[in-house]
Amino acid sequence: MKTAKAPRPAGQGIRQSMSGLHSWTGLLLGWILYAMFLTGTVAYFKDELSQWMRPELAHQTEVPDPASVAQRIADELAGVAPGSPQWSMRLPDARNNSVYAFWRTAPRTPGQRGFGEGYFDPATGRTVSARDTMGGDFFYRFHFQFHYMPVLWGRWIAGAAAMFMLVAIVSGVITHKKIFVDFFTFRWGKGQRSWLDAHNALSVFGLPFHFMITYTGLVTLMALYMPWGEQAAFKSQAERRQLTAELSAFIQPGQPSGRSVPLAPVADMVRQAEERWGRDAVGRVTATNPGDAAARVAVARGDAGRVSMSPQYLEFEGTTGRLVAVHEGVGPAAETRGVLYALHLGRFSDSVTRWLYFLVSLAGTAMVGTGLVMWIVKRRQKLPDPDRPHLGFRLVERLNIASIAGLSVAMTAFLWGNRLLPPGMAERAAWEIHVFFIVWALALVHAVLRPVRKAWIEQLWAAAALLALLPLLNALTTERPLWHSLADGDWVFAGMDLMCWALAALHAALAIRTARHRPKVRSGVQKTRSGGASDREATDRERMAGALPRKGEA
Amino acid sequence: MTAMAGWIRWIRDFGPLVSRIAAALFGGYALAALASVAVLALPMAKPQAVLTGMLASFAIYAGAVIWVFAVRSALRAWAGLLIVAAPLLAAAWSVW
Numbered sequence: 001m002k003t004a005k006a007p008r009p010a011g012q013g014i015r016q017s018m019s020g021l022h023s024w025t026g027l028l029l030g031w032i033l034y035a036m037f038l039t040g041t042v043a044y045f046k047d048e049l050s051q052w053m054r055p056e057l058a059h060q061t062e063v064p065d066p067a068s069v070a071q072r073i074a075d076e077l078a079g080v081a082p083g084s085p086q087w088s089m090r091l092p093d094a095r096n097n098s099v100y101a102f103w104r105t106a107p108r109t110p111g112q113r114g115f116g117e118g119y120f121d122p123a124t125g126r127t128v129s130a131r132d133t134m135g136g137d138f139f140y141r142f143h144f145q146f147h148y149m150p151v152l153w154g155r156w157i158a159g160a161a162a163m164f165m166l167v168a169i170v171s172g173v174i175t176h177k178k179i180f181v182d183f184f185t186f187r188w189g190k191g192q193r194s195w196l197d198a199h200n201a202l203s204v205f206g207l208p209f210h211f212m213i214t215y216t217g218l219v220t221l222m223a224l225y226m227p228w229g230e231q232a233a234f235k236s237q238a239e240r241r242q243l244t245a246e247l248s249a250f251i252q253p254g255q256p257s258g259r260s261v262p263l264a265p266v267a268d269m270v271r272q273a274e275e276r277w278g279r280d281a282v283g284r285v286t287a288t289n290p291g292d293a294a295a296r297v298a299v300a301r302g303d304a305g306r307v308s309m310s311p312q313y314l315e316f317e318g319t320t321g322r323l324v325a326v327h328e329g330v331g332p333a334a335e336t337r338g339v340l341y342a343l344h345l346g347r348f349s350d351s352v353t354r355w356l357y358f359l360v361s362l363a364g365t366a367m368v369g370t371g372l373v374m375w376i377v378k379r380r381q382k383l384p385d386p387d388r389p390h391l392g393f394r395l396v397e398r399l400n401i402a403s404i405a406g407l408s409v410a411m412t413a414f415l416w417g418n419r420l421l422p423p424g425m426a427e428r429a430a431w432e433i434h435v436f437f438i439v440w441a442l443a444l445v446h447a448v449l450r451p452v453r454k455a456w457i458e459q460l461w462a463a464a465a466l467l468a469l470l471p472l473l474n475a476l477t478t479e480r481p482l483w484h485s486l487a488d489g490d491w492v493f494a495g496m497d498l499m500c501w502a503l504a505a506l507h508a509a510l511a512i513r514t515a516r517h518r519p520k521v522r523s524g525v526q527k528t529r530s531g532g533a534s535d536r537e538a539t540d541r542e543r544m545a546g547a548l549p550r551k552g553e554a
Numbered sequence: 555m556t557a558m559a560g561w562i563r564w565i566r567d568f569g570p571l572v573s574r575i576a577a578a579l580f581g582g583y584a585l586a587a588l589a590s591v592a593v594l595a596l597p598m599a600k601p602q603a604v605l606t607g608m609l610a611s612f613a614i615y616a617g618a619v620i621w622v623f624a625v626r627s628a629l630r631a632w633a634g635l636l637i638v639a640a641p642l643l644a645a646a647w648s649v650w
Contacts, residue, residue: 014624021623166616174620215612222608229590229607232650233600243601333598333605340609 022171029161031403040143041361047095049136055478056130059490060097071267072125085253088286132428199370216344249300249311253288264321273299303347310338405459406443412466413439460511467504471497573628582618586611592645
């Protein structure tokens with residue numbers, strides 16, 4: 001970055017320094033951002049992925065009655081987690097055919113883990129008898145806290161990456177004065193220019209989304225990143241609880257009375273909530289001190305049909321089922337947070353909106369990817385000797401391959417692992433994840449050992465092949481091949497198979513384009529035409545100058 | 555002697571850049587954190603003020619980073635941060 005070395009002509013300054021800021025913030029955490037973007041994109045379908053990864057659970061033809069499901073699971077939890085100070089269940093909906101519940105274990109069993117969790121069959125109330133897997137939740141969790149490291153570290157890294165992204169977006173907009181002109185400009189097969197055009201088109205097309213998703217991503221974990229106001233404002237536990245109450249529908253357990261009184265019917269409470277918000281509007285049921293005289297139950301509204309994650313819930317007395325309080329409003333700042341949070345997760349969305357989210361988010365992934373590739377393409381022209389690039393250049397080049405093409409291979413391998421690892425294997429869910437990382441590490445090794453172009457092409461073909469064959473593997477290892485899914489109207493399974501083929505075609509197209517691309521040919525043509533090295537340099541300079549406002553950037 | 559000269563040249567060449575990076579990373583964060591506390595001085599309910607401060611902090615951080623790299627010199631970058639920080643510090647002081 002030349003920008004810091006003082007004198008430079010007035011007028012040119014800001015765009016130049018923003019260009020430098022843009023490419024460095026984009027590059028430094030670019031690989032992390034790419035992984036966050038892609039796994040986050042996939043996580044918009046995490047519920048569907050989770051269903052696909054538990055093929056033992058039958059296709060859900062209609063959503064079961066929430067009230068009876070809640071009752072069934074509450075009865076089951078009384079046996080599974082007796083004396084628990086708090087449990088909470090997420091009811092099934094159109095996208096979920098199982099109930100996820102977690103609970104604090106009773107305090108009188110020391111040495112045990114503080115929490116338990118499980119998936120339950122809504123029809124029987126029993127633990128689901130499906131293979132052990134994290135399902136789509138793996139991509140979701142990886143997307144903001146990674147793996148193999150303490151959760152807080154991961155979240156701080158994700159926060160730093162998001163902050164870099166935010167700065168990259170703002171500086172990118174300042175750099176890029178002719179936003180709309182460039183949006184309609186596309187020059188195919190012209191090396192750096194094409195990459196730049198692609199990068200610009202993708203960025204401009206998704207700009208509001210990219211900005212929104214980056215900012216709201218920071219908002220989801222803002223209490224972690226910016227705790228100072230909270231610490232200065234609240235000295236007492238009671239005040240802190242007030243803030244928590246504005247943000248969450250999880251009621252906190254008070255002191256149990258010690259007198260055991262059975263929980264009133266949960267089904268009635270859910271029905272009462274349905275009368276208020278409509279059928280299928282209930283998302284979650286939380287109980288504190290169930291079975292005790294001091295029990296409380298909160299029935300919370302789900303995310304469907306409202307663009308806010310702010311809590312709305314009814315609070316009941318556990319022993320009688322009497323409605324104690326209605327929580328439906330939070331303050332304006334809390335509501336703003338609720339809306340921003342909801343915009344990030346997109347859980348309010350119907351299937352059309354969800355697909356839009358997915359596609360624009362995929363464009364965002366491509367924006368980061370083309371940006372990373374462009375860094376290389378631009379700098380290659382300035383290398384003193386293109387055949388022997390310096391270490392930093394080679395490092396970026398190899399990391400690009402492993403983090404872009406290699407990630408596709410690894411993510412698909414994760415799904416292969418889900419179908420191929422033996423069902424009864426110990427630590428099976430963990431091994432699915434190990435498969436993902438082992439394959440990803442192998443992709444990095446491959447990218448380092450092979451020539452650059454070959455490594456790109458081979459990994460893209462590997463991803464295409466793995467994706468294309470996944471529906472076949474599914475047909476061989478489950479009872480639910482594509483023709484059955486289509487006949488049954490099982491859109492989760494059919495959609496997954498078709499999506500795999502679409503993505504396989506995308507990777508194959510990229511592989512073919514990369515194979516056809518001949519960077520040397522162009523300069524060879526110029527050589528015959530203009531004859532000398534200095535002329536070629538002049539042409540290159542012209543091209544750079546015409547390329548955009550980025551001229552002069554180091 | 556040459557080592558010394560090398561150091562001096564390094565500092566002359568990269569000192570301003572390193573200074574700007576520090577101003578952006580740490581100065582920007584400090585400014586955002588300060589603003590998120592200063593907002594408590596506003597006449598509004600405490601939980602609301604706390605959340606407002608958190609929500610706005612990332613815009614302030616991003617703005618500070620842009621400022622640091624947009625101005626003519628590292629010195630101006632720091633000066634700008636300090637000028638904005640002063641009233642925020644006064645407001646934050648009153649509620650801490």
